[in-house]
Amino acid sequence: MGDHLKRLITALIATSALTGQVWAADLTVSAASSLTNAFKELAQDFEKQNGVKVLLNFAASGQLAQQIITGAPVDVFASADQETMDRLSEKQLIHSKDRINFASNELVVVVPVAAKSGLTKLEQLNSPTYQRAAIGLPASVPVGKYAQMVLQKQGLWLAIEAKMIGAQNVRQVLDYVARGEVDAGFVYATDAAIMRDKVKVAMHVPTDKKILYPMAPIVTSAQYSVAQKFTAFVQSEKGRAILKKYGFGSVSQ
Numbered sequence: 001m002g003d004h005l006k007r008l009i010t011a012l013i014a015t016s017a018l019t020g021q022v023w024a025a026d027l028t029v030s031a032a033s034s035l036t037n038a039f040k041e042l043a044q045d046f047e048k049q050n051g052v053k054v055l056l057n058f059a060a061s062g063q064l065a066q067q068i069i070t071g072a073p074v075d076v077f078a079s080a081d082q083e084t085m086d087r088l089s090e091k092q093l094i095h096s097k098d099r100i101n102f103a104s105n106e107l108v109v110v111v112p113v114a115a116k117s118g119l120t121k122l123e124q125l126n127s128p129t130y131q132r133a134a135i136g137l138p139a140s141v142p143v144g145k146y147a148q149m150v151l152q153k154q155g156l157w158l159a160i161e162a163k164m165i166g167a168q169n170v171r172q173v174l175d176y177v178a179r180g181e182v183d184a185g186f187v188y189a190t191d192a193a194i195m196r197d198k199v200k201v202a203m204h205v206p207t208d209k210k211i212l213y214p215m216a217p218i219v220t221s222a223q224y225s226v227a228q229k230f231t232a233f234v235q236s237e238k239g240r241a242i243l244k245k246y247g248f249g250s251v252s253q
Contacts, residue, residue, distance in 0.1 A: 027226050028073060030057040030064040032080035032142065032213070033169035034105065034188045038246040039078070045242070046233050052226055060169040062140030068093060068218060075221040076230050078213060080105070080170075080188075081142035085214040094216040102234050103213040104249040106189040107146050107206075110199040112180045119202035122151065125184060126159050134165045134176040134185035143170045146207050147186035153208070174199065190247040212251055 031039045036058045043054035057064065061079040065087050068074050077094070079085045088094045109125075111117040119125075125133055136144030144167070151157040167173040170187050177185040178198035185199075188211070192201050215234065217227030233239050240250070 025223055025226075026053045026055050027075050027223055027230060028055045028057065029076040029078065029230065030059070030068065030072075030074045031078040032061045032064070033058050033171045034080055034143070034191055035078055035103075035213070036171065037194060038190075038243050038248060041242050041245075042234060042239060045238065046230055049233070050226070050229065052223075054230070058169075060136065060141040062142075063168075066140075073220075073222075074218050075223050075227040076215065076217055078102070078215040078234075079142070080211070080213055081145065082212065082214055083145075084142065085216065088216070088218075093219055095219060098228060098231070099214055099216040100231060100235060101212045101251045102215050102231075102239075103243050104251055105211045105213065105247075106204060106249075107143065107150070107211065108187060108189050108192055108201045109184050109203050109205060110174070110177050110187055110192045111184050111202045112177060113196075113198050113200050114180075115183070115200075117184075117200075117202045119184065121203075122154055122156055122205070125163070126156065130183045131163065132165050132182040132184075133160065133163050134167050134173040134182040136170050136173055136186070137166045137168065141167065141169055142211075143173070143186060143188055146211065147205070150205055150207060193247045213248075 039056055043056055047054055061081060061084040065084045068077060069091055135147050138144040138148040148157060151160060165182050170191055173185040174187050174191045174195060176182045178195050192199055215231050217224055221227045
């Protein structure tokens with residue numbers, strides 16, 4: 001071993017001793033955009049308890065699933081809908097025994113906080129008052145898919161579709177509304193709660209199916225046991241308290 005390498009190893013050991021923190025291999029968690037705030041805190045607590053650095057990757061559930069299917073090195077996937085997780089199950093990229101529903105959410109319509117909105121029914125989105133409405137792209141963004149299903153059921157989709165501004169994920173919808181670039185947008189209740197100074201909930205939108213978030217370790221993970229530990233932590237009393245703090249409901253609600 002060369003002197004330079006010896007000095008480098010000695011320095012690393014000394015640094016670890018000083019910080020009291022030695023990281024194991026990183027754990028990569030891909031999660032739906034609506035989980036951003038909650039999972040950042042969950043990851044910090046998990047790191048402290050387990051000495052594992054958690055790398056977080058947030059995007060639309062469909063986009064994340066496609067990344068995993070095409071070989072992205074992901075250890076845990078948390079989706080905002082069941083159908084996207086089903087795709088990974090069909091590809092045998094998750095074990096059904098390890099798949100769990102860990103949180104619930106609600107669909108809402110938000111408007112800019114300064115808007116004098118009297119929006120109480122979805123039919124009103126078809127009026128001249130609402131020129132533009134933001135929606136997550138239904139093909140890849142679960143919140144957009146939920147919104148489309150509700151609008152189709154009420155026979156409003158074709159009438160309102162021309163007003164729709166597509167977004168890559170739910171947080172982009174929220175940003176469009178917050179900046180006043182659209183008159184309304186479909187997001188989750190948890191998203192609306194983090195921007196109360198810029199958006200307000202005009203109405204809650206009932207969905208046929210309860211919005212449940214599934215999570216599972218990816219079978220190709222090199223850290224499968226650590227991935228299982230992370231999903232268990234999210235379901236723990238501490239994990240549930242963090243999710244509740246950010247407005248997520250339990251799966252039994």
